[in-house]
Amino acid sequence: MAQSLQDIQNVRADDLSDAQIEQLIKRAEASGMNEQQLIAVARERGLPMSEISKLQQRIATLRSGGISSGDSSSEGANRGRQVQGIVSDSLFNDFREKDPFYKLTPKQKKIFGYTLFYNKELNFNPSLNIPTPPSYTVGGGDQLLIDVYGASQQSYDLSVNPEGYILIPNIGPIQVGGSTIAAATARIKSALTQIYSGLAGADPNTFMELRLGNIRTVSVALVGELNQPGNYQLPSFASPFNALFVAGGPNEDGSFRHIQVYRDNKLLTEIDVYDFLVSGKNTSSITLKDSDVVIVPPVRNRVEIMGPVRREGLFEMEPGENLADLIAFAGGFRGDAYKERITITRNTATERKIEDVDAANFEVFVPQDGDVYRVGEILDRFTNRVQISGALMRPGTFSLEPGMTVTQLIEKADGLRGDAFLNRATLYRNQRDFSLEILPLDIEAIVNGEAEDVALQSEDVLNIASIYDIREEYFVKISGEVNRPGAFTFGENMTVEDLVLRSGGFKESATSSQIEIARRVKDDASGKLAEIIRIDIDKNLKINGENSDLELQPFDHVIVRRSPGFQREELVRVEGEVTYPGEYAIANANERISDLLARAGGLNQFAYIKGATLIRRNEFFEVPSEKEIETRNLVSVKNNILRDSLDHTEFDRIFLERIEREISEKGDDQAENDGNLISDDFRKQTIESIVERDSVEIEIKTLEMVGIDLMAILQNPGGSNDLILQEGDVLSIPKELQTVRMRGELLYPTTTRYRASAGFKNYISNAGGFTEKSRKAGSYVVYANGDVERTKKFLFFNVYPKIEPGAEIIVPRKPDQQPMSVQSWIGLASSLATLAILVDRVSR
Structure with a gap:
């Protein structure tokens, strides 16, 4: 688990103790990581920013000598050790993957040139795929390949023996050891003329070429301040750089500038690695030979x-x-x-x-x-900076020129804006003791030459406020029966007609009269809260009467009332055994159940009158707002156009754009506060209070069954049983029911057929009878129309309700009773004893 990088996302800084944080810091420093690198790696591996922030705070607290808050419990300590393993191993393993020098100590990393010989990506091995250099010295073990071509052709593959000779067939031994490739070529060519006469002369017709095959190895001693001193077998092409790389380069105390190469007990050359590191020069062009010694002396300076x-x-x-x-x-x-x-x-x-x-x-x-x-x-300060902010065309930072004044700074900012407040500006100036001095300026007088211009100093900040910065932002508000109610920007000469136009015009439900304007009251100590102005305005946005030229003032609130004659349709539904089931619009405010049945064609022959019920919304039902209803209707219109129109006309396109705009505006506009918001808040608060009071999760029903007597309604239309309909009511008339349900504390709750001669106990017997925990006296029956009748008491007998088709028998459970404890019995006995003593004393 400690090796899993994915678990780092679950690390909690609070689970680490102070000692574990300190150990983490020490391990990071030992690996060459500072705090910033540690945090950066943790962020890359998915540690949340909240935990990174806590970790930084813990580290800062420890560095300041304080004691940070960590989990000190045994469980927390265990979790801390586990988390620390995840953090340390994960972070450091990831750091090792990114840093090729993680094994080096901080001092080694600081030594210039040290990483040159430690970098595994850099290879100083000599290249063997190069032409044979003419200056190469042939020695024992080299393989010489001789090619003769031209008038005669022949190839020789010869090895140089330890004595430095090669043996050419039909010619004999030739001394080449110690000779350069150029000298060996001349010597071999001269010997081959004995066989190939065409090699000699001014116009030869035969030619010879000498090249190296497998090169020999040389033994070189590397001593001194090296990471891995010793004797090394290197290719004969190897240079001192190749040898140093094999030996790991100079150690912490080794010199990089005085590396010495000895040959035959004499100093051959001295190498300066800085020439290669700084300027790219390879000052060591020699190749090593057998018995050469490379010495790295200690650093001198x-x-x-x-x-x-x-x-x-x-x-x-x-x-x-x-x-x-x-x-x-x-x-x-x-x-x-x-x-x-x-x-x-x-x-x-x-x-x-x-x-x-x-x-x-x-x-x-x-x-x-x-x-x-x-x-x-360099100091984090400016020598010639001035700043200007506020109502300027180009506020910002500018360079301070000698003798520069306030008016020149305003000119650099391209002048004042039209909303600039000219009576007073503020110049903020730093004193020599770094205190702040505030200089008020009359900008209008300075710009007009009526006041002395002010010379600027470095770090001055001039602020010229806007007139809108020093006053409340002006707006006007409109609410009520308009398409887009809300607050709008106030403009001079603005009228009610302009505001109505900005709000999208009147709704169909708006009244053309009794529009009120609520205006703020100023400087009135009489207790008056608002000035109310009433106006009449028609659908063409023309004001009639004495206030036709009325202009709005800032913060005016225009209220458009709903027309008293406007009513939105309200729907009810009839379901079940009627002639014409379906939805019906309520025609009158006092329309009753009998009226609805008459419009639905009356009952058919299958209707079960006693089972008729009315389903009604309660206070928890979320009634859609007018805005939501309008949005649904517009979406339906849009979908019908898209479905029905195969080739959209110009009218369809424009109409669709208009509908899209209306849907978007109604969906985004959250400012309107219609009447439903109050009921929504009340509904939510009521639900929350019920749940909190009962302390258990309960199901909040939004629909309720209202028990009705449909037979009495039909016999006496308009009577007390004939309820007035409300929006959303559902009148349900079922077919004749033939079953009875039993639920609750019964041995076998079930549903059985209705029998006219059977009573309550007969149906209980069909369900196996009561259980030991049945509360018989609390049994009740829910009838098909929604009425409920409970069991009654007559003397010591239970009188059970009558059963009708479609009824449901409910047998509740007895409440659980806790047996009295020993302490309760002792308390009861003490109370009885005390009562007996009091009775005895009173009787005396």
Whole structure:
């Protein structure tokens, strides 16, 4: 599990203890990772940002010496150890995959050139696929391939023996050991003229070519400050760089600039790796020979440079090199470096000291072993910055020119906007002690030359406010029977007609009179809350009467009332055994069940009158708003057009665009607050209170059955039994029912056929009888029309309800009773004893 990178997403920083966080930090530092790299790798592996933030806070708290909050429980400690294994192994394994130098210590990574010989992607093996170099020295073990072509053709494959000879058939031995390829070619050609006379002369007709086949290996000793010193067998083409790469390069204490190659007990050459690293020069063009010795001496003069340079690290300096050379080795300064001075920490014979070197002395200052050079950063401040913000054409940051004033800064910003507040602007200025000074300015007077212009200083910030920044944003509002109610931007000379037009015009339900304008009251201490203005406006948006020229003021609220004669259709449904079942629109506000039955053609011969019931919505039913109903209707219109029109006309296209716009606006507009919102909120609050009160999850029913006596309704239409219909009512008239259901605490709840002669107990017997937990006195019957009748008591006897077709018998369960505990019995006994004592004393 600790090796799984996928589990890192489940890490919780709170599960790690402080000791585990510290161990994680130490392990990261030992692997060359800093805190930023650790966090970056964790983010890449899918650790949530919330946990990364907590981890950073824990690390910061520990670094400051505090104690962070972690899970200290035994379970938390176990989980912490498991999580820490996931974090450490996952992060570090992933870091190893990305960093090829993860095994190096921090000091090794800082040594310039150290990673050159550790980089597995870099290969210094000598290339064998090159033409035979004429300067190559032939030795024992080399394979020489001789090709004779022209008038005569012959090939020879010869090996050089340890004595340096090759044996050519019919010619004899020829000494080639110690000779270069060029000298060996001349010597072999001269010997072959004994057989091939065409090789000699001014106009030869036979030619010869000498090339190397398998080259020999040479034994080279690599000693000194190397990672892997020893004797190595290398190809004879190998250079000192090849040998150093095989030996792992210089170690921490090895020199990169004085690598010596000895041959025959004499110094052959000295190699400087920096020439290759800095300028790409390969100063070691020699090839190694048998018994050569490569020595890496200890470093003589190493210094460190840190700060904003291109390459921080440890560098080796030779005598005669200066601080400018060190900066060149480090790749030069970065853009944010302070280049005028470098601070040096230098070791003396007894202690350390600090020196400062100015830029003018970089080329004459000589580094010493152990020096640490620190390059500073430029200050995070500006020498010539001024800023202007607010009601300008181009607010922003500008350079401060000598003698620059406020008016010149405004000109640089392309002047003032028309909404600029000119009476007062604010100039923010930093003092020498970094305190803030605020200077009020009369911009209008300065721009017009009536006041003295103000000279600017570096870091000044001029803010010119807009007139709209210092006042409440103006708007007007319209609500009621308009297509798009809401708040709209106020404009000068705006009228009610303009606002109605902006809101999409009147709905069909809007009244053309009694439109009210609620206007804010100002400076009135009489208690008046609003000024009400009433106007009459027709469908053509023409105001009639005395307020025809009325203009709106900011924050006016226009209220458009619903016409008293407008009614939206309300539907009811008749289901079951009637002549014409289906949906019916309520014709009158006092339409009753008998009226609906008459419109449905009356009952048919299969109707079971006693089973008729009325299904009605309750307060929990979510009634669709008018906006939702309109949207559904528009969607239906759109779908019908798309389905019916094979080749859409121009009218269809324009009409569809208009409907799409209406649907989009109605779907996105959430500002309208119609009457249903209050009932929705009430419904939700009621449901929440019921659930909270009962403390259990209950099913909230939105429809209820209303028990009706259809026989009485038909006999006396308009009477007390004939209910007035409401929207959504469903009148259900079933066929004659022939069954009775039994439910509840019965041995075998079932459904049986109705028998006119059978009573309540007969049906209970058909269900196997009561159980031990049956509450017989609480039994009740639900009739087909929705009426309910419960069991009654007469003296000590239960009087059970009458059973009719379609009825349902419900037998509830007795409540569970807890037996009295010993403490309860003792308490009861104590109370009885006390009562007996009181009675005895009273009787005396």
